[in-house]
Amino acid sequence: MRNFLSSKVTALKPSGIRKFFDIVSEMPDAISLGVGEPDFDTPWHVREEGIYSLEKGRTFYTSNSGLMELRQEISSYVNRNFGQKYDPADEVLITVGGSEAIDLALRAVLEPGDEVLIPQPSYVSYEPCTLLADGKPVIIDLKEENEFRLTAEELEAACTPKSKVLVLPFPNNPTGAIMEMKDLEAIAPIIEKHDLLVLTDEIYSALTYKGEACSIIQLPGMRERTIYINGFSKAYAMTGWRLGYACGPSEIMNEMRKIHQYAIMCAPTTSQYAAVDALRNGDEDVKLMREQYNERRRFLMDAFRKMNMSCFTPYGAFYVFPSVKKYGMSSEEFATRFLQEQQVAVVPGTAFGDSGEGYIRISYAYALENLKEAIGRMETFVSGL
Amino acid sequence: MTMDVREELLRILEKNSRIDTGELAVLLGATEVDVVNEMAQMEKEGIICGYATVIDWEKTSNARVSALIEVRVTPQRGKGFDDIAERIYKYPEVTSLYLISGGCDLMVTIDGRSMKEIAYFVSDKLSTLDEVVNCTTQFILKKYKDHGTVLTRKYEDKREKVTP
Incomplete structure (x- = not known):
């Protein structure tokens, strides 16, 4: 054989x-x-909402992008916290966990040989997802003396003419490191200089213990070149519900949606109804x-x-x-x-x-x-x- | 101490009043002196009213009977419900007393050694008060959750042991 x-x-x-x-x-x-x-x-009220949706027989597919109601809540959540508006119609995509969003994003943008800058230590999936999408992972080793934050010098040193995507895994698993606004401001000019697309994985954003959580999308010129990823697993203790989302410019989201549509169809419907309640009543x-x-x-x-x-x-x-x-x-x-x-x-x-x-x-x-x-x-x- | 930290302190104490002040200070990111002063201050302000223990008496040889009693009363001119409430809560067997909205006026919770003891309290003491119009006694059959603590089931970690 x-x-x-x-x-x-x-x-x-x-x-x-x-x-x-x-x-x-x-x-x-x-x-x-x-x-x-x-x-x-x-939280029980979130679980109860999921149960209620099942009782009501809401057991069908949702649209590929996810429930409109949920996309609207997400759009307003991101706007409330980071002051950026994403159109629920074509700039928000509900995924099966943040992990699916990472995979979709890399597959939607990478050409063979494109370099993806991955700061490490970080979550285990960026590197394999890059390889599966024919990209080339370029690891940036973060250092304890910088509190495992990404510095402008480290980023600059890793950039080549082939660099295309920068993964920003903060707040970070496994280090617990965060990027404060000043740290993001320092790397933004280098992102622009090398014309990088940012994949910011902010799944732990709600668990920030110093000041308010901040995001690269808050900085001028960054929204256009960023795929913002978040989800319900960590903030609302909903890991098993498998629900995340991505927000970004419609040109990119349309292509991500295409892959999502063929590979997944839509995120679980029960989880989506529960998540609406999480965003409305979970603060x-x-x-x-x-x-x-x-x-x-x-x-x-x-x-x-x-x-x-x-x-x-x-x-x-x-x-x-x-x-x-x-x-x-x-x-x-x-x-x-x-x-x-x-x-x-x-x-x-x-x-x-x-x-x-x-x-x-x-x-x-x-x-x-x-x-x-x-x-x-x-x-x-x-x-x- | 900011209001936020103060409330956090209360939330910790509400769940575990036996926690020592050194540990409280660590959890709150404050100094032990601040914690001790803040607690003293809140005791003085009547915010902290006591440090109770949640006990499941069912599991002891000294099992008790508890009841909820809905009481309808005639309020008194100028005093409202306060005087009659005081007459009721002075009985040591009364464990809590609330003025409530809805079909009755006062909600009494009471602990006794037996149903007979509670029946005696209702018929001889509570319902004979002049202002009391009507009492409805409901015996508690089983306590599932008390003071925010689930009594019937132990927490079990159902997660996988190692995940990324």
Whole structure:
């Protein structure tokens, strides 16, 4: 029999996190700090709205772009927060999670050989999605001394005549880093100079703990060259509903919609009805969840300080990214030994790119009591090193 | 302390009044001195009225009976409902008392050792008050959630253990 597999796909590296997941699943009693999703339940009023839509028999496809009602709510949400208007008719597209939007965006704009600038450590899908769309990933290694923010110098140094897309993954998974307005202002001229398209993945935007969340689309001249991606998973604790969205100039959105239409048809209808309610009545829920994440973040930073573990202060998402360099182990060794000796699972930084070497990702999407228990074990572990 | 932080402090205490002030300070990003002063100030202002514990007495050997009693009363000139409310809430077995809108005036919650004890309270004490026109007693059969705490079920983490 022939080999039926596409070499493009077989050449993709398996996700580094997968390997770790397999080890952890064999340890049923392990405490995990390895989860990349909220511990909260979707607010009941949102779930209830989904249930109601099912009771009413709203079980058909929606339009390819998604429910008009939801696109209008999204448009007004983005306008309210970032002062940019997107036409719900052809500038907003509802997708199956933010992840689909990333895939669509890259497939819609890349020609073979186009370079995609990907700051790392960052979420695991930008690089494979670029490769699948025949683009060439160009990794920008972010540094702890810059609080894992992207600097103008780093961006400039990575640009070539083939650079086409810049991925902006902030607030960042796994580092928790954010880009403040001053940081965005610094890179905007370079984006213009090299005529780049920005793919800004702001799925954690509502979980910003320093000032108001900001976005590159707020800066003059940026809206036209930006695909803005957000979703419901993190802010409203709706990961399993699989619902995200993209906003951008209609020329780009029309092409993204084409792929979406052929590959997906439309995002889940039940989730879309629930999401309308999330946007209309969910502000208070988001506020209270953010408040609790922030308390846990402060707790962890204080605990690291007390055990003398070095960690820059993150201001976004629900991750901290402490350095384990001083223990003379690789991230993976540290994570593996910590798991075996203390039954606590954390994710090695290398799962998010080579520049994650020397760091581990700790998620604080856990109740404070669980964090306390895990931190206690970490103290025992590092004091024995 | 800003109003926002003050309210955050209250939300934490409402769920866990036993938390120590050092830890509170860490969670709020404040100093311990500020937290202690703020709590003292809020006690003085009557914002913090007590530090109670949520107990599921069902699980002890000292199980209790609780009831909700809807009371219709005749308000008094110049006093409204306040005097009659005071006469009712002074009974130690009354655990809460609210003036409410709708079909009746006061909602009394009461704890007793037995149904008999509660029946005695209603027939001999509450309904014999001059101002009380009518009482409707509803016994509580099971408490699912009390003070924002679900009593019947433990939280279970159903997420995958490691995800990107």
